[in-house]
Amino acid sequence: MFRRFLFWLLLPVTALQGLWLRRRALRLPGAPGERRGSCGEGEPLHLLALGDSIIDGVGTGHVEESLPVQFACALAGELGQRVEWLIEGQTGNTVDDVLTCLDAVEEGYAADVILLSVGVNNVTGLTSTRYWRARLEELLNLVGKRFPDARIIFAGLPPMSRFPLPPQPLRFSLGLRATTLDRIASSLIASHPNARHIPTRINPAEHGFCEDGFHPSAESCTLWARELALTESRRETA
Numbered sequence: 001m002f003r004r005f006l007f008w009l010l011l012p013v014t015a016l017q018g019l020w021l022r023r024r025a026l027r028l029p030g031a032p033g034e035r036r037g038s039c040g041e042g043e044p045l046h047l048l049a050l051g052d053s054i055i056d057g058v059g060t061g062h063v064e065e066s067l068p069v070q071f072a073c074a075l076a077g078e079l080g081q082r083v084e085w086l087i088e089g090q091t092g093n094t095v096d097d098v099l100t101c102l103d104a105v106e107e108g109y110a111a112d113v114i115l116l117s118v119g120v121n122n123v124t125g126l127t128s129t130r131y132w133r134a135r136l137e138e139l140l141n142l143v144g145k146r147f148p149d150a151r152i153i154f155a156g157l158p159p160m161s162r163f164p165l166p167p168q169p170l171r172f173s174l175g176l177r178a179t180t181l182d183r184i185a186s187s188l189i190a191s192h193p194n195a196r197h198i199p200t201r202i203n204p205a206e207h208g209f210c211e212d213g214f215h216p217s218a219e220s221c222t223l224w225a226r227e228l229a230l231t232e233s234r235r236e237t238a
Helices: 002-024 067-079 095-104 120-124 129-146 170-189 218-237
Strands: 036-039 044-051 082-089 113-117 151-155 195-198
Touching: 002 170, 036 067, 044 067, 044 095, 067 082, 067 113, 067 218, 082 095, 095 129, 113 129, 120 170, 129 151, 129 170, 151 170, 151 218, 170 195, 195 218
Parallel strands: 044 082, 044 113, 113 151, 151 195
Antiparallel strands: 036 082
């Protein structure tokens, strides 16, 4: 409750900073490259990546360096299988947009693992906590209904208070809001037996950002992908 109060208390100042930042910030495109491919050898496992700019590979240079593809290749190495990946994500996507992405997935596609990244644009778009909870619950239910046997990995909202780009107090305020939405996401996911919330630990002191100061670099996505793959492989073999 205190975090929410502080976030709204700072809003008159941070809203002006946010408008200034939208006009001045460097905007990078999604990573070029095919949105479908495979890694590894052996029995196939199908990975569906849904979400926002993290799924779209912003700042990584090429789709092969994006988090979804690096995760697919790291998972293939951990499991000794071929991982066939499909990317359905776009920069700027909110939870509403990801619901639309889900509709775009071809009928009959059978996902075994779903990587889901969403929430940052709901933070910057000032989505209410009530709306975030309701729409994320709807998304999780629809994913579970369409892919009942799939294991869902929700990449937790990043610690936005550590992003290099936003000035203070906007950076602090974004961090407060991201923490609030991520806690809601974690509590919702806990009620879905096939879903798992994995916190996102991006620290500028240890992980590089791309030149926009808002998205992780390809090297950081490598480390992130390895952590996700290791966690998923342990769940697979448990």
